[in-house]
Amino acid sequence: TRHVFVDEIKDCDVVTHIRFSIFPDGGVSRLRLFGRIKD
Numbered sequence: 869t870r871h872v873f874v875d876e877i878k879d880c881d882v883v884t885h886i887r888f889s890i891f892p893d894g895g896v897s898r899l900r901l902f903g904r905i906k907d
Contacts, residue, residue, distance in 0.1 A: 882906065 877883065883903070890896060 886901065888899060
């Protein structure tokens with residue numbers, strides 16, 4: 869399972885949304901999003 873997607877988003881200009889899917893068979897220990905807030 870891949871957990872880091874730096875290469876896929878490196879060339880993106882602006883990201884406005886993320887999809888965070890939670891399934892009943894597993895929990896979430898942490899979600900980290902890194903970036904800068906743009907006005």
